[in-house]
Amino acid sequence: MAKISFEKSLKQLEEIVQEIESGNLPLEKAMKKFEEGVKLSKYCSEKLDETEKKISVLLHDNNGDITEEPFMPENEAKND
Amino acid sequence: MAKISFEKSLKQLEEIVQEIESGNLPLEKAMKKFEEGVKLSKYCSEKLDETEKKISVLLHDNNGDITEEPFMPENEAKND
Amino acid sequence: MAKISFEKSLKQLEEIVQEIESGNLPLEKAMKKFEEGVKLSKYCSEKLDETEKKISVLLHDNNGDITEEPFMPENEAKND
Amino acid sequence: MAKISFEKSLKQLEEIVQEIESGNLPLEKAMKKFEEGVKLSKYCSEKLDETEKKISVLLHDNNGDITEEPFMPENEAKND
Amino acid sequence: MAKISFEKSLKQLEEIVQEIESGNLPLEKAMKKFEEGVKLSKYCSEKLDETEKKISVLLHDNNGDITEEPFMPENEAKND
Amino acid sequence: MAKISFEKSLKQLEEIVQEIESGNLPLEKAMKKFEEGVKLSKYCSEKLDETEKKISVLLHDNNGDITEEPFMPENEAKND
Amino acid sequence: MSRNLRKIYTVSELTSEIKSLLEESFPFVWISGEISNLSTPVSGHYYFTLKDENAHIRAVMFRGQNRKLKFMLEDGLSIIGLGRINLYAPRGTYQIIFEYIEPKGIGALQLAFEKLKIRLSEEGLFDDKYKTPLPFLPNKICVITSPTGAVIHDIIDIINRRFYNISIEIIPVKVQGDGAIPEIVSAFDIVNKLAESDGSAEVVILARGGGSIEDLAAFNSEEVARAVFASKIPVVSAIGHETDYTISDFVADLRAPTPSAAAELVVPLKNELKNRCDEMFKNLIARIYNNIERLNSILKEMNTRLVDPRKNIQDFRLRIDDYINRLLKSIYNVINRWRDQLMWMTKSLYATSPYKHIDNLSVTLKRLNYNLLSYIDIYIQNRRSITIVLASRLNDLSPVAILDRGYSITRTIPDAVVVRDPKIVNLGQDLEVMLSKGSLICRVEGKS
Numbered sequence: 001m002a003k004i005s006f007e008k009s010l011k012q013l014e015e016i017v018q019e020i021e022s023g024n025l026p027l028e029k030a031m032k033k034f035e036e037g038v039k040l041s042k043y044c045s046e047k048l049d050e051t052e053k054k055i056s057v058l059l060h061d062n063n064g065d066i067t068e069e070p071f072m073p074e075n076e077a078k079n080d
Numbered sequence: 081m082a083k084i085s086f087e088k089s090l091k092q093l094e095e096i097v098q099e100i101e102s103g104n105l106p107l108e109k110a111m112k113k114f115e116e117g118v119k120l121s122k123y124c125s126e127k128l129d130e131t132e133k134k135i136s137v138l139l140h141d142n143n144g145d146i147t148e149e150p151f152m153p154e155n156e157a158k159n160d
Numbered sequence: 161m162a163k164i165s166f167e168k169s170l171k172q173l174e175e176i177v178q179e180i181e182s183g184n185l186p187l188e189k190a191m192k193k194f195e196e197g198v199k200l201s202k203y204c205s206e207k208l209d210e211t212e213k214k215i216s217v218l219l220h221d222n223n224g225d226i227t228e229e230p231f232m233p234e235n236e237a238k239n240d
Numbered sequence: 241m242a243k244i245s246f247e248k249s250l251k252q253l254e255e256i257v258q259e260i261e262s263g264n265l266p267l268e269k270a271m272k273k274f275e276e277g278v279k280l281s282k283y284c285s286e287k288l289d290e291t292e293k294k295i296s297v298l299l300h301d302n303n304g305d306i307t308e309e310p311f312m313p314e315n316e317a318k319n320d
Numbered sequence: 321m322a323k324i325s326f327e328k329s330l331k332q333l334e335e336i337v338q339e340i341e342s343g344n345l346p347l348e349k350a351m352k353k354f355e356e357g358v359k360l361s362k363y364c365s366e367k368l369d370e371t372e373k374k375i376s377v378l379l380h381d382n383n384g385d386i387t388e389e390p391f392m393p394e395n396e397a398k399n400d
Numbered sequence: 401m402a403k404i405s406f407e408k409s410l411k412q413l414e415e416i417v418q419e420i421e422s423g424n425l426p427l428e429k430a431m432k433k434f435e436e437g438v439k440l441s442k443y444c445s446e447k448l449d450e451t452e453k454k455i456s457v458l459l460h461d462n463n464g465d466i467t468e469e470p471f472m473p474e475n476e477a478k479n480d
Numbered sequence: 481m482s483r484n485l486r487k488i489y490t491v492s493e494l495t496s497e498i499k500s501l502l503e504e505s506f507p508f509v510w511i512s513g514e515i516s517n518l519s520t521p522v523s524g525h526y527y528f529t530l531k532d533e534n535a536h537i538r539a540v541m542f543r544g545q546n547r548k549l550k551f552m553l554e555d556g557l558s559i560i561g562l563g564r565i566n567l568y569a570p571r572g573t574y575q576i577i578f579e580y581i582e583p584k585g586i587g588a589l590q591l592a593f594e595k596l597k598i599r600l601s602e603e604g605l606f607d608d609k610y611k612t613p614l615p616f617l618p619n620k621i622c623v624i625t626s627p628t629g630a631v632i633h634d635i636i637d638i639i640n641r642r643f644y645n646i647s648i649e650i651i652p653v654k655v656q657g658d659g660a661i662p663e664i665v666s667a668f669d670i671v672n673k674l675a676e677s678d679g680s681a682e683v684v685i686l687a688r689g690g691g692s693i694e695d696l697a698a699f700n701s702e703e704v705a706r707a708v709f710a711s712k713i714p715v716v717s718a719i720g721h722e723t724d725y726t727i728s729d730f731v732a733d734l735r736a737p738t739p740s741a742a743a744e745l746v747v748p749l750k751n752e753l754k755n756r757c758d759e760m761f762k763n764l765i766a767r768i769y770n771n772i773e774r775l776n777s778i779l780k781e782m783n784t785r786l787v788d789p790r791k792n793i794q795d796f797r798l799r800i801d802d803y804i805n806r807l808l809k810s811i812y813n814v815i816n817r818w819r820d821q822l823m824w825m826t827k828s829l830y831a832t833s834p835y836k837h838i839d840n841l842s843v844t845l846k847r848l849n850y851n852l853l854s855y856i857d858i859y860i861q862n863r864r865s866i867t868i869v870l871a872s873r874l875n876d877l878s879p880v881a882i883l884d885r886g887y888s889i890t891r892t893i894p895d896a897v898v899v900r901d902p903k904i905v906n907l908g909q910d911l912e913v914m915l916s917k918g919s920l921i922c923r924v925e926g927k928s
Contacts, residue, residue: 006187010841013848020855023862027086030859031131037852038138044845048838051191055833058198086863093870100877107889107898111879121871128864129679166267166818180832181752187841188835201826208819211271215811218278246347250796253803260810267818274811281804288800291351295790298358300820330778337409337785347796350789357786358708368772369430375768378438407616410753413760420767427775434768441761448754454647455636455833457627460670471636471650 013040020036086127093120166207173200246287253280326367333360408445413440486859492569499567501854502574506565508598511576512584513537515557526553530561530576538575545579558584589693593700597727600702605709606730612714614734614746615682617753620647621746622681622713624667627652631687631739638743643750649681660698668707668715674711683746684713686728687739691720699726708732718742735766883916890914893921902927 004012016037020030085093096117100110164172176197180190244252256277260270324332336357349384404412416437420430455471513530520526524543525539530534539561541553553559554735561581567574580594600606621639625631627650639646651670653663664686672678686708698704699719708715708731717732718739729735736742883889890899891912899905905924913920 006841010844010848013845013852017851017855020852020859023178023855025859027127027131027859030120030856031134034135034852034856037848040763041845041849041852044841047187048842048845051187051834052838054191055835055838056833058195059830059833061202066556089865090866093867093874097870097873097877100874107879108896110692110877114874117870117874121867121874124867125864125871128860128867132860134652135860139853170818170822170825172821173829177825177828177832180829180834185832187837194829194832194834197829201829204818204822207267207820207824208815211267211815212812214271215274215808215815218275219808221814221906246796250799253800253807257803257806257810260814261806263810263814263817264815267814268813270814274807277803277807280802281807284796284800287347288796291347292350292790292793295354295788298355300790309578326775326819330775330782333779333782333786337782337787340787340789341785347789347792350792354786354789361779361783361786365781367427368776368779371427372772374431375434375765375772378435379765381523401513405616406753407876409884410616410756410760413757417760417763420764420771423771423774425771427771430768430771434764437764438761440723441757441764444757445754445761447756447800448750449645453640453645456647457650457652458622458670458674459652460666463835466670466674468649470913471648 004042004043009040009044009047013037013044016040084123086124089120089123089127093117093124096120164203166204169200169204169207173197173204176200244283246284249280249284249287253277253284256280323399324363326364326371329360329364329367333357333364404443405442409440409444409447413437413444416440495567495569495572499569502565502567508562508564508579509576510560510562511537512558512560514640515553515559516555518553518555528553528555530559530858538573539578540566540575541578541581548729549581551583553581560584561596589697593727596702596705597730600705600727600731605705610709611733614714616750617643618646618682618746618903620649620679620681622649622651622671622684623687624651624653624664624671624684625687625739626655629689631689634740635685635687635743638740639747642744642747642754645750646747647679652699654880656691656695656698661701664698664704665707668711672710672712682712684711684715684748685718685736685739685742686715686732687718688720689739690724695718696724699728701727704728705731716742716746799806826838880914880916883914886916888913888915889924 016033019025022039025033026056082134099105100113100117147154176193179185180193181196185193256273259265260273260277265273336353340353340357345353367400414470415435419425420433425433456468457471458466458468462464511530513532516529516531518528520524524546526539526541526546528539531537541549541561559581560577560583561578561579563576563580565574566577580597582590583850584593604610623632623635625635632650636648639648651667653667654660655664655734668684671681673683686699688696693700696719699717705727707715708728714733715731716734716736717726717729718736719726719728722737725735736745792917879889891897891914892899892905893910893912896912897904899911905911905927908928909924909926911922911924913922
């Protein structure tokens with residue numbers, strides 16, 4: 001899934017939402033779609049987080065003398 | 081019965097209900113059908129429970145952000 | 161990037177800003193451009209710092225008399 | 241640079257100052273000009289030092305009459 | 321320089337003084353001229369001292385005890 | 401120089417004085433003249449004291465022989 | 481008359497010819513007459529008219545000759561004079577220019593004197609060109625004079641006074657009477673003979689006291705005049721009084737009015753000379769020092785004007801400092817300008833940071849999440865409600881429902897065949913009787 005772009009993922013998620021909304025799916029399929037939707041949502045969410053973090057890092061690294069203090073505590077927390 | 085889809089089960093259940101409602105069935109058959117219907121109804125119900133639980137687990141596992149806010153209070157009440 | 165002149169870098173930075181401002185970019189691309197922009201900004205900033213340092217060194221190396229008294233207090237304040 | 245006359249150097253220095261002051265130069269070029277200017281200024285200063293020393297020696301060696309009275313007290317103060 | 325007459329030296333010195341006074345000389349040339357001027361001045365000064373000393377000697381030799389030594393000024397001069 | 405008359409010497413000396421006084425002589429020439437002047441002056445002074453006072457009377461006999469006698473007041477008596 | 485034959489003079493030509501005629505015919509004339517109309521202008525020349533009963537002639541005596549006069553000219557005086565006829569062309573007048581004038585009635589001696597004087601003068605003995613200058617400072621002075629009398633004493637005194645250490649040589653001679661002339665001539669011989677030898681006299685004073693023209697006769701003799709003229713050693717004549725003129729005086733290289741004056745003329749004042757020498761020497765030293773002083777002051781002036789280029793250097797230093805300051809200011813300006821621009825750009829960049837994007841996308845994502853959850857819930861609720869309805873309907877149809885009203889259903893065991901007819905059961909057989917609230921297991925005891 002990693003290759004799919006954020007926008008595509010978001011689009012797929014929307015399609016899934018519409019499919020589920022239509023109510024025409026059998027339960028298993030709906031369930032499967034839902035599962036897929038959750039994953040997509042999670043993927044998108046992570047993507048956004050990631051991007052945000054990236055921006056943060058970028059800004060921290062490049063702007064001013066912030067690098068004196070320990071680097072990106074959020075990331076460290078993640079790596080624990 | 082595990083192989084039967086939720087929709088088929090629901091359909092069978094509906095058919096059984098209609099057969100019995102027709103009143104043409106001998107008691108034994110009606111009883112048998114009724115028994116079958118009870119089983120189907122139970123099966124469907126369980127299937128739905130199962131699905132709901134699955135959703136719950138999915139949400140719990142995959143998406144912190146989404147579950148942050150209490151998810152579907154109506155459902156929780158039902159599950160109690 | 162070292163070979164690009166300051167002015168070219170600044171121009172590229174400006175272009176990037178305009179591209180991003182146009183708002184039509186997908187996230188990844190926007191992110192990429194932004195990253196590039198930050199790098200350019202950093203590059204330019206470093207270039208300026210470097211130049212300032214070079215001036216300092218030049219003055220120090222070549223002209224002891226001048227550097228005795230604090231020269232250009234505004235700039236020093238800036239460097240603090 | 242040793243072959244350039246003092247006046248020529250001074251003139252070049254002046255031109256460089258004016259060029260940089262005009263503010264139309266790209267950074268690198270301005271910096272290059274500045275560097276050149278500093279070198280020229282150094283060259284000129286050295287030339288003056290040299291000349292002054294030469295005069296000192298001359299006066300000391302050759303002519304008691306001329307050096308009888310302290311010559312240019314400002315200069316002496318400067319040389320301290 | 322020893323062969324140059326006092327007057328010529330003085331004249332040269334004057335010319336040099338005027339040249340320097342005109343203020344149109346480049347530093348190197350002015351310096352050179354000054355050097356030359358100092359030397360000429362020294363030369364002239366020495367020449368005058370020499371002449372004065374010569375006068376002194378002459379007066380002492382000739383005007384002291386005139387009658388003591390036999391008078392043959394030409395011859396004495398010749399024998400010198 | 402010994403043959404030069406007092407008058408000539410004095411005249412020469414006077415000329416020399418005037419020449420030197422005129423200030424138009426180059427130093428070396430003036431010096432030479434001065435030297436000459438000193439000699440002349442000495443020569444003149446000596447000349448004045450050179451001769452020894454003697455008053456004599458020249459007598460001649462018939463043979464044309466000339467005799468010299470000191471001049472004495474008695475001569476007056478004799479000739480009377 | 482043919483024009484060719486006619487000789488036409490210009491006035492100048494005619495005058496010139498008359499002048500030649502007159503002046504050549506009468507180079508010197510003795511003339512006697514009476515003075516009238518005497519005038520003496522500032523020039524010192526005498527102008528007068530010489531006349532007799534019948535004629536007048538203009539006459540001039542120039543100042544140079546006046547001094548020889550031994551008497552004062554005055555109107556009415558009869559004179560005899562020697563002069564030349566002269567024609568003054570500009571005015572067309574002629575006159576006589578007197579060389580010599582004496583009162584009329586002078587003696588033969590005087591006449592002889594005048595004649596000799598003219599002769600010798602014409603011979604050139606008086607000419608300046610033959611006059612030798614006196615030595616400025618003679619080593620020795622020869623005095624030809626009488627050894628007795630005041631003259632020699634005066635001369636010696638004066639010489640001693642003026643220049644003590646000059647030697648004097650006296651040649652005693654008779655100065656009047658018989659033998660005076662040969663002695664004087666012989667004295668000149670001696671002096672000139674000795675002239676070659678060392679320490680000889682360098683000047684001769686021929687001296688005599690005053691006297692009558694007869695007393696001075698020797699000095700008016702031609703012999704003495706020629707001896708004086710022949711002398712190689714310069715001769716100063718000092719004969720008689722100041723107003724006495726002798727032939728010797730004219731011939732001598734210099735005439736002194738008196739013997740004392742002769743001594744003064746011949747011998748310079750030693751003190752004066754000494755002073756002059758000293759003065760000169762002092763001047764010499766002063767001048768040379770002046771020269772040096774002057775040159776020194778010029779040199780000094782040059783030295784002060786020889787401006788040390790260090791002043792220029794000062795100026796240059798200030799200029800360089802200024803340049804450096806400007807250089808720095810401007811380079812920092814350049815840098816600051818670029819920095820400002822960069823900062824502005826960077827600000828713009830940060831303003832466009834994808835945060836905004838993220839926010840937008842986040843909202844969308846949230847919406848989708850919400851929808852996903854909502855719709856799955858709806859979906860499930862839907863299914864569940866269908867299931868519940870069916871279950872409820874089924875429940876309503878349950879065959880067991882009649883049991884509540886007191887009916888019961890009897891089924892065989894274990895075949896669960898509903899017993900409607902007793903015939904299908906055997907006595908003693910166990911049957912299941914389903915009741916509303918459970919079931920009973922019964923044994924058939926009988927049939928009916």
